[in-house]
Amino acid sequence: MSDGSIAAAVSLDEATSTGGAAARPAQRRLPTEEAPWVRRLLIGLAVGFLGLFLLLPLITVFMEAFRKGGGAFLAAFADPAAIDAILLTLMVAAIAVPANLVFGISAAWAIAKFDFRGKAFLVTLIDLPFSVSPVVAGLVYVLLYASHGLLGGLVQSAGIQVIFALPGIIMATIFVTFPFIARELIPLMEELGDTDEEAALTLGASGWRMFWTVTLPNVKWALLYGVLLCNARAMGEFGAVSVVSGHIRGYTNTMPLHIEILYNEYQFVAAFAVASLLAALALVTLGIKSWLEHRYAGDLAAGHRH
Amino acid sequence: MELDIRNLTKTFGSTAALHGVDLKVASGELLALLGPSGSGKTTLLRCVAGLEIPSGGQILFGGEDASFKSVQERQIGFVFQHYALFKHLTIADNISYGLRVRPRRTRPSAAAISDRVEELLALIQLPGYGGRYPSQLSGGQRQRVALARALAVEPRVLLLDEPFGALDAKVRKELRLWLREFHDRTGHTTLFVTHDQEEALDLADRVVVMSNGKIEQEGTPEDVYDRPATPFVFDFIGESVRLDIRVDKGRPFVGQQEVSIPRLPPLLVDGPAKLYVRPEHVAFRRDGEGLWATVVSLHRSGSSRRIGFRADGTDAVIEALTPADREPPRIGDRAALEIRAAGLFAN
Amino acid sequence: MTLNVPFVKPSILPGFRLTIIFTLLYLTAIVLLPLGALLFRASSLGVHEIVALALDSRTLSALKLSFLTSFAAAAFNVPFGLLIAWVLVRYDFPGRRFFDAIIDLPFALPTAVAGIALTALYAPKGWIGSVAAVFGLKIAFTPLGVFLALVFVGLPFIVRTVQPVLAEVDRELEEAAATLGAGRLRTVASVVLPVLSPAILTGFALAFARAVGEYGSVIFIAGNIPYVSEIAPLLIVIKLEEFDYAGATAVAAIMLMISFGTLLLINLIQARARARYGHV
Numbered sequence: 001m002s003d004g005s006i007a008a009a010v011s012l013d014e015a016t017s018t019g020g021a022a023a024r025p026a027q028r029r030l031p032t033e034e035a036p037w038v039r040r041l042l043i044g045l046a047v048g049f050l051g052l053f054l055l056l057p058l059i060t061v062f063m064e065a066f067r068k069g070g071g072a073f074l075a076a077f078a079d080p081a082a083i084d085a086i087l088l089t090l091m092v093a094a095i096a097v098p099a100n101l102v103f104g105i106s107a108a109w110a111i112a113k114f115d116f117r118g119k120a121f122l123v124t125l126i127d128l129p130f131s132v133s134p135v136v137a138g139l140v141y142v143l144l145y146a147s148h149g150l151l152g153g154l155v156q157s158a159g160i161q162v163i164f165a166l167p168g169i170i171m172a173t174i175f176v177t178f179p180f181i182a183r184e185l186i187p188l189m190e191e192l193g194d195t196d197e198e199a200a201l202t203l204g205a206s207g208w209r210m211f212w213t214v215t216l217p218n219v220k221w222a223l224l225y226g227v228l229l230c231n232a233r234a235m236g237e238f239g240a241v242s243v244v245s246g247h248i249r250g251y252t253n254t255m256p257l258h259i260e261i262l263y264n265e266y267q268f269v270a271a272f273a274v275a276s277l278l279a280a281l282a283l284v285t286l287g288i289k290s291w292l293e294h295r296y297a298g299d300l301a302a303g304h305r306h
Numbered sequence: 307m308e309l310d311i312r313n314l315t316k317t318f319g320s321t322a323a324l325h326g327v328d329l330k331v332a333s334g335e336l337l338a339l340l341g342p343s344g345s346g347k348t349t350l351l352r353c354v355a356g357l358e359i360p361s362g363g364q365i366l367f368g369g370e371d372a373s374f375k376s377v378q379e380r381q382i383g384f385v386f387q388h389y390a391l392f393k394h395l396t397i398a399d400n401i402s403y404g405l406r407v408r409p410r411r412t413r414p415s416a417a418a419i420s421d422r423v424e425e426l427l428a429l430i431q432l433p434g435y436g437g438r439y440p441s442q443l444s445g446g447q448r449q450r451v452a453l454a455r456a457l458a459v460e461p462r463v464l465l466l467d468e469p470f471g472a473l474d475a476k477v478r479k480e481l482r483l484w485l486r487e488f489h490d491r492t493g494h495t496t497l498f499v500t501h502d503q504e505e506a507l508d509l510a511d512r513v514v515v516m517s518n519g520k521i522e523q524e525g526t527p528e529d530v531y532d533r534p535a536t537p538f539v540f541d542f543i544g545e546s547v548r549l550d551i552r553v554d555k556g557r558p559f560v561g562q563q564e565v566s567i568p569r570l571p572p573l574l575v576d577g578p579a580k581l582y583v584r585p586e587h588v589a590f591r592r593d594g595e596g597l598w599a600t601v602v603s604l605h606r607s608g609s610s611r612r613i614g615f616r617a618d619g620t621d622a623v624i625e626a627l628t629p630a631d632r633e634p635p636r637i638g639d640r641a642a643l644e645i646r647a648a649g650l651f652a653n
Numbered sequence: 654m655t656l657n658v659p660f661v662k663p664s665i666l667p668g669f670r671l672t673i674i675f676t677l678l679y680l681t682a683i684v685l686l687p688l689g690a691l692l693f694r695a696s697s698l699g700v701h702e703i704v705a706l707a708l709d710s711r712t713l714s715a716l717k718l719s720f721l722t723s724f725a726a727a728a729f730n731v732p733f734g735l736l737i738a739w740v741l742v743r744y745d746f747p748g749r750r751f752f753d754a755i756i757d758l759p760f761a762l763p764t765a766v767a768g769i770a771l772t773a774l775y776a777p778k779g780w781i782g783s784v785a786a787v788f789g790l791k792i793a794f795t796p797l798g799v800f801l802a803l804v805f806v807g808l809p810f811i812v813r814t815v816q817p818v819l820a821e822v823d824r825e826l827e828e829a830a831a832t833l834g835a836g837r838l839r840t841v842a843s844v845v846l847p848v849l850s851p852a853i854l855t856g857f858a859l860a861f862a863r864a865v866g867e868y869g870s871v872i873f874i875a876g877n878i879p880y881v882s883e884i885a886p887l888l889i890v891i892k893l894e895e896f897d898y899a900g901a902t903a904v905a906a907i908m909l910m911i912s913f914g915t916l917l918l919i920n921l922i923q924a925r926a927r928a929r930y931g932h933v
Contacts, residue, residue: 028374030357030358030359031356031831032831043746045740047748050755052781054755054756056774057767057771057774057805058758058770061770107672107680109668110669110676113664114661114662114673115661116660117661122676131862131912131913131915132866132912133865133886133912134764134866134869134886135866135868135886135887136866136889136908139691140688140690140691143687143898143902144690146898150693174683178684194664194666201666207668211668229760235763236763236764238763238764239764239868239869243889255763256764256766259765259769275763275765275766275769275770278762279766279770282761282766285761286758289761290754357828377828377832383832384829390828391829392829393848395847403830403833404833407843456833
């Protein structure tokens with residue numbers, strides 16, 4: 001630890017310190033920063049990659065939709081099958097999203113506010129649909145409700161058609177969008193703790209009143225966020241719905257299925273026109289999501305994405 | 307290796323963190339940078355290390371300008387407040403990190419590195435801990451590992467940022483003693499930053515008191531405690547009360563009474579001034595010469611008793627300390643105060 | 654299960670009974686019962702029959718294609734996902750918020766829309782496809798097309814798992830490495846990357862699991878040529894259309910086992926990382 005060993009290291013750099021008498025050292029960079037050219041290169045690579053892999057497909061949707069002008073674009077929506085598909089999609093989302101909303105709030109309340117045995121396992125089960133292929137999600141409903149399925153006889157004797165009909169589409173959609181809202185709410189409600197609710201109770205609020213006036217306002221942004229993601233997925237689900245729908249035009253065709261049919265019939269402009277509607281929905285979802293994250297960063301659970 | 311800091315300034319955006327700091331550190335010295343948070347002490351330390359870029363001025367290591375050198379080239383040892391140990395590496399790999407990242411031609415052999423690690427582990431009294439991970443160590447042990455890691459590269463200067471800040475009071479005291487002995491044995495030029503005056507006064511050869519990006523005073527612990535150079539130092543270090551007084555023809559007056567204070571530097575400007583008095587420099591008698599005052603408060607604090615006196619004809623309260631086992635005066639008693647030392651500053 | 658341990662810790666908050674019962678009923682009806690139906694079907698087939706169905710050469714080549722392209726796409730996304738996460742967390746540049754938002758596009762864009770867009774882009778007449786054709790490279794309707802579609806699908810998983818961890822990396826660690834003489838590249842490789850590695854592995858596994866099951870984004874660009882570009886999920890659909898429920902069940906069971914295995918692996922990685930490094 002003598003100073004003798006240092007001399008060599010110092011002399012190595014004497015060349016760089018020739019301006020030693022200068023009162024203002026030249027601007028160096030911080031040790032935790034990269035050289036400007038490295039930074040520019042990395043930004044360029046990242047932006048280039050995102051442009052090539054994400055932006056270009058998105059732009060393609062709109063380019064293809066308007067390839068033959070606005071008239072051809074609008075003509076796609078003159079097709080009654082397209083209108084039927086849009087209406088069916090809206091209807092499916094209008095049922096699936098509220099159903100998962102009620103479930104999400106209920107599950108989050110039980111999981112975030114109480115300690116019970118098997119909680120971790122329950123959370124894992126709620127996440128399960130995320131790791132199941134949409135095709136498998138459709139298949140399991142077919143296995144359950146088709147005429148020779150486990151419950152097929154039961155529903156048939158009740159006169160309900162599940163598979164190749166609306167109930168099947170709705171159930172498959174609920175399955176694939178199942179975790180979205182619960183997953184946004186659980187970490188946030190755990191983080192917030194119970195003190196606000198306890199305060200409301202000590203002030204004499206009833207359980208419902210406490211929920212509406214304390215819990216819900218606390219989590220409203222995360223809830224909106226979850227609903228948005230759930231809705232985007234519900235309207236856009238393809239694989240699971242494709243398996244259970246039976247592709248009956250005008251009856252069990254949602255927008256994504258309609259796109260597939262148009263595409264397979266080489267009606268590219270019409271297919272991309274309908275697709276552009278869903279792409280626009282995705283962009284609006286991303287826009288609101290980004291705005292919420294920016295504006296209410298603290299009100300969404302920390303570090304929790306998708 | 308001596309260190310020479312010349313007219314160092316640092317601004318963050320529009321706020322200045324350092325205003326032209328000049329400081330010389332002798333080789334082998336153990337120097338404390340003491341100040342409240344926001345005084346610029348950590349910024350100064352980080353500028354020396356090369357972790358911040360100064361806005362102006364120079365830093366010389368052993369007479370050579372290091373201002374333009376990168377942190378890697380400066381060969382300093384830096385110990386972070388929260389240790390910044392690499393938690394994915396074992397203790398041995400943490401300590402040897404600085405040796406292993408050297409370019410091949412200056413890198414010691416694997417055997418030499420492992421010998422050095424063993425040597426350092428023995429030095430920090432953690433022999434046999436090389437295979438553990440940082441998460442398996444206590445705070446004080448992590449602190450010593452951080453020190454060993456910084457020493458492994460044979461630094462020219464050792465820089466410690468609030469080295470005991472994250473430890474509990476008992477470990478803090480033990481480690482403080484240990485560091486002093488350690489420094490006496492190894493003799494590194496060492497700068498450490500602290501906001502704890504007791505730590506600075508206890509440990510350092512020399513204390514540099516900083517406030518608002520400037521050095522208020524530098525000197526031995528005795529200097530800064532017994533002869534504070536500025537009102538700030540008086541306020542910040544030790545206990546004191548501040549009296550608003552008047553200077554008339556060079557002599558201090560509390561109310562209508564003149565106070566005589568030995569070794570008080572003459573104040574040339576007449577008019578209102580501030581007198582800083584430490585409680586332990588105040589003695590009182592029931593009669594005789596002195597500043598006459600009335601007892602207004604009595605507090606027991608630990609082994610001593612704190613007595614508040616109001617000087618006659620003023621609102622000024624002066625405190626004195628007496629041993630708790632001595633018979634205390636009563637509220638309303640009269641006494642003559644003798645002020646053995648004080649600081650006098652013009653308004 | 655001892656009786657003196659209550660099922661739920663007492664709390665003054667109301668509503669546990671109501672919400673837990675609803676949650677369990679809903680979970681059972683929507684998820685457990687249907688998945689149970691699959692397991693029941695699969696178990697009635699027996700391991701022997703599942704293996705026999707899986708070893709059918711068309712099934713085998715579909716499974717092989719799905720797993721290989723999924724693995725390759727997830728692996729390809731690791732360096733680029735890292736790069737993008739790094740740039741988004743560490744640098745400020747015009748459009749940073751836009752690019753940050755657009756990362757989630759593959760999550761938000763319906764898979765069928767992505768599928769036809771990617772096909773249009775990579776088809777021989779498409780913007781990229783035509784450029785590739787100049788070099789004699791065919792993308793659409795080949796395994797390469799499947800791979801590129803899966804890259805699109807998997808990217809956000811890597812970026813979004815790495816991003817928050819990278820944002821939390823203590824700058825002091827990098828400063829410590831620098832004071833010890835490590836250069837910038839060395840610091841990033843030896844100090845930052847190890848901290849990120851559990852997140853990278855998690856992101857990789859998530860991207861892989863998603864890619865194996867992916868259907869909509871892939872089937873258009875794949876061209877679905879048996880033995881060449883036919884993916885496993887499509888095989889399930891084909892078998893269903895042929896009313897071959899046993900075959901569909903067998904393929905689904907294999908895919909489910911793989912994705913649950915992957916999930917288990919993720920949990921193990923995370924548990925191990927926590928146990929070893931702790932929270933220093």
